[in-house]
Amino acid sequence: MTATTPTARKALELPGLPLGNEGPVFREPWEAQAFALALKLHEDGYYTWSEWAHALSTAIDQAQDDGDCDDGSTYYSHWLAALESLVTAKKLSSSTELATRKDEWDRAVRNTPHGQPIELEAGQR
Numbered sequence: 001m002t003a004t005t006p007t008a009r010k011a012l013e014l015p016g017l018p019l020g021n022e023g024p025v026f027r028e029p030w031e032a033q034a035f036a037l038a039l040k041l042h043e044d045g046y047y048t049w050s051e052w053a054h055a056l057s058t059a060i061d062q063a064q065d066d067g068d069c070d071d072g073s074t075y076y077s078h079w080l081a082a083l084e085s086l087v088t089a090k091k092l093s094s095s096t097e098l099a100t101r102k103d104e105w106d107r108a109v110r111n112t113p114h115g116q117p118i119e120l121e122a123g124q125r
Helices: 006-012 029-043 049-065 075-089 095-110
Strands: none
Touching: 006 029, 029 049, 029 075, 049 075, 075 095
């Protein structure tokens, strides 16, 4: 990832961010999507970088209090928790809407044959 925007440059400075030679390292596509969504929402003015850093720090602290292994493998789970926290706090979505969407995706994953693209059914988007 080339850090071309101020937000991208700030993100690269976050403590604990898994980095490789070219930028952030993602083990799964959802990690990259959560990363990009958090940056985009910040760039669009939905929250400040200080709010983001606080939400991420809070999510990491909570996970560690709950016994997180803190070996870097769960970093983007904390990223997602912070993102969900901010979008509900800012009323961009509700916790009910997020839970519903998670259930829809879980159902779609279970009902999609291995190797096929996962898609939500019509009307679930």
